[in-house]
Amino acid sequence: MENEGKEKESEIVTEVNLKEDFQASGVADILAELDNSLIGLTPVKTRIKETASLLLVDKAREKLGLVNESPTLHMSFSGNPGTGKTTVALKMANLLFRLGYVRKGHLVTVTRDDLVGQYIGHTAPKTKEVLKKAMGGVLFIDEAYYLYRPENERDYGQEAIEILLQVMENNRDDLVVILAGYKDKMDKFFESNPGFRSRIAHHIDFPDYSNNELLEIAEVMVASMNYQFNEESKKAMAEYIKIRKKQPHFANARSIRNAIDRARLRQANRVFNNSKGPIGASFLSQIEDVDIRQSRVFSGGIDK
Amino acid sequence: MRVTQGTFSFLPDFTDQQIHEQVQYCIDNGWAVSIEYTDDPHPRNTYWEMWGHPMFDNPDAAAVVYELNECRKVYGSYYIRIIAFDSSPGWESIRLSFIVNRPAEEPGFKLSRTEVKGRNIQYSITPYSSDKPQGSRYK
Numbered sequence: 303m304e305n306e307g308k309e310k311e312s313e314i315v316t317e318v319n320l321k322e323d324f325q326a327s328g329v330a331d332i333l334a335e336l337d338n339s340l341i342g343l344t345p346v347k348t349r350i351k352e353t354a355s356l357l358l359v360d361k362a363r364e365k366l367g368l369v370n371e372s373p374t375l376h377m378s379f380s381g382n383p384g385t386g387k388t389t390v391a392l393k394m395a396n397l398l399f400r401l402g403y404v405r406k407g408h409l410v411t412v413t414r415d416d417l418v419g420q421y422i423g424h425t426a427p428k429t430k431e432v433l434k435k436a437m438g439g440v441l442f443i444d445e446a447y448y449l450y451r452p453e454n455e456r457d458y459g460q461e462a463i464e465i466l467l468q469v470m471e472n473n474r475d476d477l478v479v480i481l482a483g484y485k486d487k488m489d490k491f492f493e494s495n496p497g498f499r500s501r502i503a504h505h506i507d508f509p510d511y512s513n514n515e516l517l518e519i520a521e522v523m524v525a526s527m528n529y530q531f532n533e534e535s536k537k538a539m540a541e542y543i544k545i546r547k548k549q550p551h552f553a554n555a556r557s558i559r560n561a562i563d564r565a566r567l568r569q570a571n572r573v574f575n576n577s578k579g580p581i582g583a584s585f586l587s588q589i590e591d592v593d594i595r596q597s598r599v600f601s602g603g604i605d606k
Numbered sequence: 607m608r609v610t611q612g613t614f615s616f617l618p619d620f621t622d623q624q625i626h627e628q629v630q631y632c633i634d635n636g637w638a639v640s641i642e643y644t645d646d647p648h649p650r651n652t653y654w655e656m657w658g659h660p661m662f663d664n665p666d667a668a669a670v671v672y673e674l675n676e677c678r679k680v681y682g683s684y685y686i687r688i689i690a691f692d693s694s695p696g697w698e699s700i701r702l703s704f705i706v707n708r709p710a711e712e713p714g715f716k717l718s719r720t721e722v723k724g725r726n727i728q729y730s731i732t733p734y735s736s737d738k739p740q741g742s743r744y745k
Contacts, residue, residue, distance in 0.1 A: 406665050434673070438666025476668040 318362040328400045329354055336393050340386060341522065342515035349506050350394065357401045372475055374503040375403060378446075378492075379482040381508025384554030387482045388442065390508075394480065395440035404478055406438035414448040417462040425458040429465045437476045446481035447491035467497050511554050516543045520558050524589065529566065534591035545599050561597065569593040607714030609647045612687065612703040622671055625688065625706055629667035632690035637701055638662045639670050641677055643686045645743040647712070647733050657681075660691055674706060683709050683744040709735075709744040 324330060333354060336347060356373075363369045375398065379387040392409050399407025412432055419425035433441065443449070449466075451457040470479050481488070481498070485507065492499040511519065517540050524531055531539065539561075546557060569589050573581070610616070620628070632639050640660035644651060657677045661669060670688070677686055686707035691698040713734040720728045735743040 405668075408665055434661065434664050434669035437664065437668040437672065473668065473672065476666070476672070 316366070318365055320358065320362060323362060324358060327358070327402070329358065329397060332393060332397050332400060336390075340389065341518045342511050343386060343390075343508065346386075346390060346506055346508055349504070350390070350397070353504060354397060354401070357398075357403060361402060372403075374474065374501065375478045376470055376502045377478070377480045377504040377506060378488060378502050379480060379506050379508060380485040380488040382484060382510055382554060384556035384558075385508035385510060386555065387508055388444070390506075391440065391442045391480050391482065395478075398440065398478060404439055408436075408439035409442055410436040410439060411442045411444060413444050414459065417443070417449065417466075418458050420458075422458075425461045426465060429462045433465070433469050433473075433477065436479075437473070440478045440480060442480045442482065445483045445487075447483050447487045450491055450495060452494060463495060463498075467501065470501050513540065513543050513547065516547075516554070516558055519555050520562060523559060523562055527562070527566070529562075529569075529587045529589050531589055532591075535589050535594055538591035538594040542594055542597060542599055549599070561594075561599075564597065565589055565593045568596050607712055609685070609705070609708065609712055611649060612705060614704045619708070620704070620706060622675075625674065626667045626671050628702075628704070629670045629688065629690075632702060633665065633667055633670075635690075635692070635701075636694065637690040637692045638698070639664075639667075640689045640691065641670070641673055641686060642689060643677060643681045643684045643707075645681075645684045645709075645740060646736055647685060648715075648731070648736065654685075654687065657686070660689075678707055682707070685709070711744070 333351060336350065340347070357375075360369055360373055377394070379391065381387055388411065391411075395404070395407050395409040398404045410432065416432055417425070417429045419428045449459040449463055451459055466479065469477070481502070483491070492502075517536070520539050520543070521531060521536070542561060543558070546552060546561070551557075566589070572590070572593060573586060614620070614628075629639055638660040641657040642654035643657055644654040658673060661673070664670070674686065674688070684707070685705060687703055687705045689703045690701045692701040693699075715731040715733050718730050718732065720730070722728050
């Protein structure tokens, strides 16, 4: 009995060192990675840093016995296509794992098709299966507003929403749900589903990239594929971005990725047709401005 | 009479937290965990009813505990067990199985002796509860 008492006493924490906790959790690495690997997105980064420190402080308070309710961690990411929502969600899952808010830290990405069934009685097991898979990690629901289709009153989406809400509330310690989609549609979705709004603590907006940021992204992408731009091709890319941005179906970083993929195709074609003798690595990885300027975008057409 | 079988049969019943930890151990070993239930406690009754499919791709034990509680809502007065299947030999074999839910009252077994040729005795046991038809054995 005496021993037990002593042990208990030594377990009671009266002080915490936030800096030490911060170091030990490895959160710093993830935040640094977030800073380095993602271009632009300053408001998003700030929000994530704020969230991270809030969660760190919450954990510390829990150690001192100041909190007993686990915080609501469900989030909503709204922004145009190609603004990095999935990428950030992946980082977020890792972050929550390091902070000890989810046990495994894996990310399960789903859309309406994975949650909603096609006939009566099909939806509930399907949704539950996905939720179970995501337990211990993060469930990322892309284009979440498609779950709710007010124009069809027999739509099964409502059933999936009800199960989601129930699990989001009752199994808060087991999984974190991130809803993602376009800003305006998300707003409408939350308006018609107040249950979701109140269960989501963090709303993060993803702004569009500026032209310079897109160019930077293009350079990073090209470098990661082991290609390189020269001065002229960089200029061509900048012009491409300016024109493409005004066209419909512009999807930020995703459009840039597609443009680069097509430029690589043309580059390969050019290299193949022009090569007469042995060629070196630099020649194979050089993207010339003609590779970009051949794009339909420059002649008034649309790249998809 | 408290029915015991499988792994941990000598231990008192587990709490949900303890079940969670055992199941996590199974998952971390790459075993598929399944939930089964029955109202026939006879020791030779090896094939219990399955509660859904074995969970092959859930990385966290919370999913199993969640399903267990769903199963308890429907069959709270039945025996429920958790089984872990290991497929590494090339077929599914049971690595571990333990009871996680039992009826409030377990009436036990009736032992009957039959005298056969040469005054030998054959023994057989029958659960008292299985006098009633399936589904109405435990309340």
